[in-house]
Amino acid sequence: xxxxxxxxxxxxxxxxxxxxxxxxxxxxxxxxxxxxxxxxxxxxxxxxxxxxxxxxxxxxxxxxxxxxxxxxxxxxxxxxxxxxxxxxxxxxxxxxxxxxxxxxxxxxxxxxxxxxxxxxxxxxxxxxxxxxxxxxxxxxxxxxxxxxxxxxxxxxxxxxxxxxxxxxxxxxxxxxxxxxxxxxxxxxxxxxxxxxxxxxxxxxxxxxxxxxxxxxxxxxxxxxxxxxxxxxxxxxxxxxxxxxxxxxxxxxxxxxxxxxxxxxxxxxxxxxxxxxxxxxx
Amino acid sequence: xxxxxxxxxxxxxxxxxxxxxxxxxxxxxxxxxxxxxxxxxxxxxxxxxxxxxxxxxxxxxxxxxxxxxxxxxxxxxxxxxxxxxxxxxxxxxxxxxxxxxxxxxxxxxxxxxxxxxxxxxxxxxxxxxxxxxxxxxxxxxxxxxxxxxxxxxxxxxxxxxxxxxxxxxxxxxxxxxxxxxxxxxxxxxxxxxxxxxxxxxxxxxxxxxxxxxxxxxxxxxxxxxxxxxxxxxxxxxxxxxxxxxxxxxxxxxxxxxxxxxxxxxxxxxxxxxxxxxxxxxxxxxxxxxxxxxxxxxxxxxxxxxxxxxxxxxxxxxxxxxxxxxxxxxxxxxxxxxxxxxxxxxxxxxxxxxxxxxxxxxxxxxxxxxxxxxxxxxxxxxxxxx
Numbered sequence: 001x002x003x004x005x006x007x008x009x010x011x012x013x014x015x016x017x018x019x020x021x022x023x024x025x026x027x028x029x030x031x032x033x034x035x036x037x038x039x040x041x042x043x044x045x046x047x048x049x050x051x052x053x054x055x056x057x058x059x060x061x062x063x064x065x066x067x068x069x070x071x072x073x074x075x076x077x078x079x080x081x082x083x084x085x086x087x088x089x090x091x092x093x094x095x096x097x098x099x100x101x102x103x104x105x106x107x108x109x110x111x112x113x114x115x116x117x118x119x120x121x122x123x124x125x126x127x128x129x130x131x132x133x134x135x136x137x138x139x140x141x142x143x144x145x146x147x148x149x150x151x152x153x154x155x156x157x158x159x160x161x162x163x164x165x166x167x168x169x170x171x172x173x174x175x176x177x178x179x180x181x182x183x184x185x186x187x188x189x190x191x192x193x194x195x196x197x198x199x200x201x202x203x204x205x206x207x208x209x210x211x212x213x214x215x216x217x218x219x220x221x222x223x224x225x226x227x228x229x230x231x232x233x234x235x236x237x238x239x240x241x242x243x244x245x246x247x248x249x250x251x252x253x254x255x256x257x258x259x260x261x262x263x264x265x266x267x268x269x270x271x272x273x274x275x276x277x278x279x280x281x
Numbered sequence: 282x283x284x285x286x287x288x289x290x291x292x293x294x295x296x297x298x299x300x301x302x303x304x305x306x307x308x309x310x311x312x313x314x315x316x317x318x319x320x321x322x323x324x325x326x327x328x329x330x331x332x333x334x335x336x337x338x339x340x341x342x343x344x345x346x347x348x349x350x351x352x353x354x355x356x357x358x359x360x361x362x363x364x365x366x367x368x369x370x371x372x373x374x375x376x377x378x379x380x381x382x383x384x385x386x387x388x389x390x391x392x393x394x395x396x397x398x399x400x401x402x403x404x405x406x407x408x409x410x411x412x413x414x415x416x417x418x419x420x421x422x423x424x425x426x427x428x429x430x431x432x433x434x435x436x437x438x439x440x441x442x443x444x445x446x447x448x449x450x451x452x453x454x455x456x457x458x459x460x461x462x463x464x465x466x467x468x469x470x471x472x473x474x475x476x477x478x479x480x481x482x483x484x485x486x487x488x489x490x491x492x493x494x495x496x497x498x499x500x501x502x503x504x505x506x507x508x509x510x511x512x513x514x515x516x517x518x519x520x521x522x523x524x525x526x527x528x529x530x531x532x533x534x535x536x537x538x539x540x541x542x543x544x545x546x547x548x549x550x551x552x553x554x555x556x557x558x559x560x561x562x563x564x565x566x567x568x569x570x571x572x573x574x575x576x577x578x579x580x581x582x583x584x585x586x587x588x589x590x591x592x593x594x595x596x597x598x599x600x601x602x603x604x605x606x607x608x609x610x611x612x613x614x615x616x617x618x619x620x621x622x623x624x625x626x627x628x629x630x631x632x633x634x635x636x637x638x639x640x641x642x643x644x645x646x647x648x649x650x651x652x653x654x655x656x657x658x659x660x661x662x663x664x665x666x
Contacts (some may be wrong), residue, residue, distance in 0.1 A: 111533065126528045128521045138514070139521055145533045147542045150515035195532070 046095035057257035068229035073254035119201030125188040129181030140195035186217035290509035334493040338558040343597035345550035351588030354523030359448030363423035365569035367552025372472035374415035427548030435537035456570035471566025586633025
């Protein structure tokens, strides 16, 4: 590598330098160095291929701190693969993925990434069916997870009110003593968002949150996601255009593994490229 | 919300009711045995006292299985092995207590060793002449075996039917090993001919009553312990592992540690049950390791009702009472009856007897409440039209 390339490498990535990488040291939630509140997630030139098929192709994207970002794209555009790369489930063939200024996500394990402050809500809601909503959140709480600790621990008043706050936030305070298996589909989705919130994430990845919901539930989910933005950074992957229009400030359109367009919903919808591949159908 | 401290578990209603019934029955049997003379109609024979003591040992064993199966979803088909190991540890102590009163009168060696021409006590028999050492081993040996076995199995993520099969293989292998004379545990005759325990003659009525009371206290303590465990956050995590293990792992719990913990505690309780069982029946032999015993144990818990603790106790006592009666009338048909019972419970009573009772209770209560307000009942509507 020539000196010029080295120089370029140094200045290419805004503020992240090789010597500042902390490798595998995990930052406790809340201690993340997110710069001067600019971006929280940096995805640069990410390529992932499965048997020659490029699921992600030079994907470059930044998520701002506290923003609510929606990601759309036709099937196979690479939305889920992108989530997998961020959460450490899939390793990129090339490219860099930084959380805050110093955490290289491509070097951390899934659990380390989760403890560092990235929470993911999966498409299919999986809650603990025999536990109440309250207990579900208690189990997901960001606390020591050892056996002896669990045997002797008693919930502090602080933890209890935190759980109740979260229950109120996801709209399940009245159903807190209901067994999760008896909750409606939408309520299960909210409960799971609550469970992710109990891990105090700074970045929330939400996979198709409104699939199978009624109209009222969709509305409430939209409000919930909007209320989470600001305090957390939220990335939503969704198909439903109406829903995205109602909540998103910024929309990113993925196509064939890279970003096709980015901007407000109106900008994106009027983009000829987008109309051609996605909206024009 | 339930008080989740140990003191809380001691004072919760279920534990209190359980202890009330248990100690009440024990006290009644004790008094009837001790106060009334043998020719009185109200006298309870020593046989009945020991029989009840035996049932309570089985109940303790069933409680141990319920903890791993009902709450953690680990179907162990080898819990009889831990029971038998606890029993053998107690048997070794009782053998050493015989001293020179054996058939051969050897003060140092148990009869079967003299018979096999052994010259000295094997190293692993040392220490068993002390009760405290035997008591320690009763808890330690089953616990350690469960810990090592569970560590290997859960770490490799062996679950479901595969785990059941290897636990079954474990108890079968131990049975074959204990059948061998060279192992030094009396071969297929096992350990028997016990004389006394802590200086009390095992033949006397008072000792039998004492053993019954000790068993009742052990069962009650184990019940409170299990209530405490299942009521703690650990209990909730264990339940989460049973229902959605991968989700629990994703939330951040090392599920294999939780399974190992519960499995080990359960094995220790099973060992304790075995140790209380042996002085009451007067013998321990490799037959206790037989896979059939472990399967029968699963039937007791299934019949009583899983994941309630008291269901396992009720199931163990009822099925064993049935066995006592049935084997008296038609001994050869008992296994068929047991098999039939298991099928019937699985098909018709997935929640066991406890589930059936609570369901009916709920239905009765609802009907009672419904007849209270007249307009909603179908009968009342019929009258209007």
